[in-house]
Amino acid sequence: MFLQRRNRILRQSPSIRSMVAETILTPNDFIVPLFIDEGAGVVQEISSMPGYFRRSLDGTVEEVKELWALGIRSVLLFVKSKDELKDNTGKEAWNPDGLMQRSIKAIKDAVPDVVVMTDVALDPYSSYGHDGIVENGEIVNDATVEALIRMSISHAAAGADWVAPSDMMDGRIGAIRQALEENGYTRTGIMAYSAKYASCFYGPFRDALDSAPGFGDKKTYQMDPANRLEAIKEALMDVEEGADIVMVKPALPYLDIIREVKESVHVPVSAYNISGEYAMIKAAAKMGWINEDKAIIETLTSIKRAGADLIATYFAKDAVRLLNR
Ligand code: PBG
Secondary structure: OOOOHHHHHHHHHHHHHHOOOOOOOOHHHHHEEEEEEOOOOOOOEEEEEEEEEEEHHEEEHHHHHHHHHHOEEEEEEEEOOOOOEEEEOHHHHHHHOOHHHHHHHHHHHHOOOOOEEEEEEHHHHHHOOOEEEEEEOOEEEEHHHHHHHHHHHHHHEEEHOOEEEEEOOOOHHHHHHHHHHHHOOOOOOOEEEEEEOOOHEEEEEHHHOOOOOOOOOOOOOOOOOOOOOOHHHHHHHHHOOOOOOOEEOOHHHHHHHHHHHHHOOOOEEEEEEEHHHHHHHHHHHHOOOOOHHHHHHHHHHHHHHHOOOOOEEOOOOHHHHHHHO
């Protein structure tokens, strides 16, 4: 047998494979979502996210120090709001002494160079568990955008480096950008959840923050999983309106979208390897059906290969440990 091309030559040893690998994960690819709770000394494992925790601010600060030491550069903050602070306006979201605002300050004081990103959406503060204000059973757009502006400004005032609107209201990126400008926050970045789908895979996250919608679903604002062109439209509009990074979410069922968005915009693209994607790997590994460590690296590599410059993932710490082996 005579073969002109033997493709296996490039695969024959770990050395050559590492020399020709096209996609290399590094700790600075990762954005680590953190769930913050009131109180002190609280470390609560999220039942549908085994191995992932909701912590009070003291423990969160220690966690950020540890992440920083591992080479991770960015965290994305979510808070669990007390039930008595929830209402339909979501006004706790811009309380200057709220848990989010206190958390931003404490983390930036402890680790000044860490890039602090904050989730901007009303769901943790909404008595209805929706990302916006509800009127007559509808999630109203423009009034919600006004609330998101206040929320974003309060995060910037507390020292957030980036705001990350995850609500999918129309026009919010331009409105937030303008408000940041008007208030002198000219260094604050916007990471827009541009193509955020109405996904069943957010379930464990909603357990973590106790933020499941009280009625209906999020399909009038989050995108239909059937759609592709709409994702490009959303990303292009967000860039036009002033987004510095655009995100696709979830990641794994939407790798095609990550690739298409990456090829359509000239800004960094992030992808959110969400709670349900985490839970699936954890569950299968627990059953002994897959190898967890290998599944983590294969998953994150695939998301980066699809075109994500940054990956928000609950596996960041595990990945760094595995990459350092
Ligand atoms: C809220 C928000 C959600 C997630 C991030 N921000 C849930 C939702 O839209 O219902 C999901 C993250 C995850 O599942 O890991 N606006």
